[in-house]
Amino acid sequence: MRILLVNVPHPAIGSRxxxxxxxxLGLLSIGGPLIDDGHEVRLIDGEFGPMPLETLVAQAVExxxxxVLFGHSGSSSGHPVIARYAAMMRRxxxxxxxxxxxxxxxxxxxxxxxxxxxxxxxxxxxxxxTVRRLIQAFEENAPLDAIEGLAFHRDGVPFAxxxxxxxxxxxxxxxxxxxxxxxxxxxxxxxxxxVVQFSRGCPHLCTYCxxxxxxxRWRHRDPxxxxxxxxxxxxxxxxxxxxxxxxxxxxxxxxxxxxxEALIAENIDVTLVGSTRADDIVRDAEFxxxxxxxxxxxxxxxxxxxxxxxxxxxxxxxxxxxDREAIRLLRRHNILSMATWVAGFSEQTDRDLFRGLKQxxxxxxxxxxxxxxxxxxxxxxxxxxxxxxxVQVDQTKWDYKHQVLAMQCMPPWRLFxxxxxxxxxxxxxxxxxxxxxxxxxxxxxxxxxxxYRMGRRVWFxxxxxxxxxxxxxxxxxxxxxxxxxxxxAEEEAMTIGKRPATIARLAEQVG
Ligand code: B12
Ligand code: SF4
Numbered sequence: 194m195r196i197l198l199v200n201v202p203h204p205a206i207g208s209r210x211x212x213x214x215x216x217x218l219g220l221l222s223i224g225g226p227l228i229d230d231g232h233e234v235r236l237i238d239g240e241f242g243p244m245p246l247e248t249l250v251a252q253a254v255e256x257x258x259x260x261v262l263f264g265h266s267g268s269s270s271g272h273p274v275i276a277r278y279a280a281m282m283r284r285x286x287x288x289x290x291x292x293x294x295x296x297x298x299x300x301x302x303x304x305x306x307x308x309x310x311x312x313x314x315x316x317x318x319x320x321x322x323t324v325r326r327l328i329q330a331f332e333e334n335a336p337l338d339a340i341e342g343l344a345f346h347r348d349g350v351p352f353a354x355x356x357x358x359x360x361x362x363x364x365x366x367x368x369x370x371x372x373x374x375x376x377x378x379x380x381x382x383x384x385x386x387x388v389v390q391f392s393r394g395c396p397h398l399c400t401y402c403x404x405x406x407x408x409x410r411w412r413h414r415d416p417x418x419x420x421x422x423x424x425x426x427x428x429x430x431x432x433x434x435x436x437x438x439x440x441x442x443x444x445x446x447x448x449x450x451x452x453x454e455a456l457i458a459e460n461i462d463v464t465l466v467g468s469t470r471a472d473d474i475v476r477d478a479e480f481x482x483x484x485x486x487x488x489x490x491x492x493x494x495x496x497x498x499x500x501x502x503x504x505x506x507x508x509x510x511x512x513x514x515x516d517r518e519a520i521r522l523l524r525r526h527n528i529l530s531m532a533t534w535v536a537g538f539s540e541q542t543d544r545d546l547f548r549g550l551k552q553x554x555x556x557x558x559x560x561x562x563x564x565x566x567x568x569x570x571x572x573x574x575x576x577x578x579x580x581x582x583x584v585q586v587d588q589t590k591w592d593y594k595h596q597v598l599a600m601q602c603m604p605p606w607r608l609f610x611x612x613x614x615x616x617x618x619x620x621x622x623x624x625x626x627x628x629x630x631x632x633x634x635x636x637x638x639x640x641x642x643x644x645y646r647m648g649r650r651v652w653f654x655x656x657x658x659x660x661x662x663x664x665x666x667x668x669x670x671x672x673x674x675x676x677x678x679x680x681x682a683e684e685e686a687m688t689i690g691k692r693p694a695t696i697a698r699l700a701e702q703v704g
Pocket of ligand 1: 203205208214218262266294295321436591592593594
């Protein structure tokens with residue numbers, strides 16, 4: 194079949210401000226297996242430009258695809274854009290199948306199929322195997338009922354088949370790197386870049402996490418094969434920066450160490466950036482030099498809060514002392530730390546926010562990212578928040594960078610001022626500025642300066658948007674009225690074999 198993968202342009206800061214684009218790994222991950230099945234596959238990446246709707250559709254029509262496949266890593270916040278583009282695609286290509294996949298449609302399939310009755314299928318959970326079966330069924334005109342991990346209209350009503358099993362061996366499927374021109378993609382200040390993924394999922398229990406349940410079980414690729422792929426991308430395609438998509442790549446100490454050693458053995462000079470947990474950094478204190486040697490330049494650590502009570506509420510399973518220690522250890526190895534700090538998990542007063550700021554400064558991270566709590570309906574945290582009022586009704590702004598839930602103690606403008614103040618105070622304190630002025634390692638100096646350049650643009654852009662575009666003040670709905678009822682019973686999107694996964698068992702396995 195002739196298949197078109199479409200990456201739509203997302204209005205979020207992560208897509209628009211950097212003026213650099215990363216390849217859409219989710220779409221490339223389903224593209225690889227489809228090419229291997231003998232299909233003709235093409236990708237249109239609308240993030241460049243960004244590409245206007247009409248241009249994107251015109252290019253699609255010219256290709257005459259049998260199936261058009263939509264997905265976006267902005268997920269929930271990207272959904273309104275996908276809905277618009279897919280509707281136009283349906284009108285322009287009446288004979289093509291239209292398919293949608295990713296995190297948001299995995300959970301919102303009922304609402305999406307009801308609102309967009311012309312969609313041919315939604316792929317729920319990870320897509321590699323399910324999409325192969327789906328396309329084969331389209332080709333053979335076979336019924337979809339027997340394919341696990343789908344949702345579609347059956348007798349005019351939204352219907353889902355059983356959840357698909359998790360992919361046990363991630364190396365069974367390859368990424369369709371040939372779908373992109375590597376020269377177009379960059380990150381980290383103009384360096385050729387890709388997104389890669391060593392592992393999927395996370396064994397921890399944070400109640401607000403929208404990803405853990407989606408991947409259902411923590412799994413990792415073969416450490417040596419994964420290192421080999423990175424080296425191949427570097428040598429064959431000149432890729433310099435590898436942005437890890439993993440939620441928690443270091444969850445398994447042994448495979449993680451094996452990967453670091455395998456990459457060091459490849460003897461290449463690359464930049465690796467990723468996210469992990471502070472307690473893994475502290476756990477690996479004795480071999481953090483391997484992180485550095487492999488190429489890690491920055492870790493984002495989701496600290497989320499500096500208040501022990503809030504950390505307990507969201508079951509982060511972390512301690513503020515560990516967060517502090519992780520930052521210190523990373524600095525000792527010349528690896529930058531980025532701390533994320535989230536406003537609004539629970540009601541906060543000016544005093545709480547001031548205390549948070551003081552504590553963040555005392556952690557002394559190199560970079561901070563201040564975000565707003567953004568509850569996903571399929572997480573346990575949603576139940577905690579479902580009675581709270583919504584102050585942002587534009588779903589494209591449910592992107593962690595806009596306040597969506599009201600706070601009883603302060604109006605949106607005051608929380609906004611606090612968040613901007615916290616960002617500025619952390620990034621402009623003398624110690625941080627001294628590191629901006631001088632750092633012994635040129636690569637790290639480049640990374641620090643790039644982040645400040647980006648931060649400056651984001652900071653002013655957000656102030657402008659808050660004043661003139663965002664309209665964060667309507668309190669018409671509670672969270673449950675706006676988003677729908679809690680869906681935490683369906684949090685795990687896939688199954689482990691025939692049994693539903695239990696997170697406790699996974700934690701034991703990872704050890
Ligand atoms: C790398 C990344 C980015 C990069 C994007 C680079 C790019 N071009 O993709 C950058 C830094 C630019 C970014 C920005 C943003 N991101 Co981001 N990002 C990620 C991250 C870490 C990895 C994405 C990824 O590649 N995953 C690996 C691939 C293999 O997984 P996948 O995309 O889900 O695809 C699989 C399935 O979902 C499915 N599938 C997906 N699409 C389709 C389509 C079809 C047709 C089918 C059949 C199947 C299918 O099959 C795939 C293979 O199994 C994720 C967290 C994560 N681990 O996924 C967050 C994440 C996707 N980002 C998120 C957010 C909110 C954003 C921003 C809105 C932030 C902001 N305010 O700017 C923006 C949006 C713009 C954008 N371009 O995405 C959230 C989305 C939350 C949600 N559930 O709605 C996530 C989940 C982070 C989180 N922990 O919550 N992001
Ligand atoms: S540690 Fe991160 S990825 Fe793991 S459950 Fe918590 S928030 Fe999710």
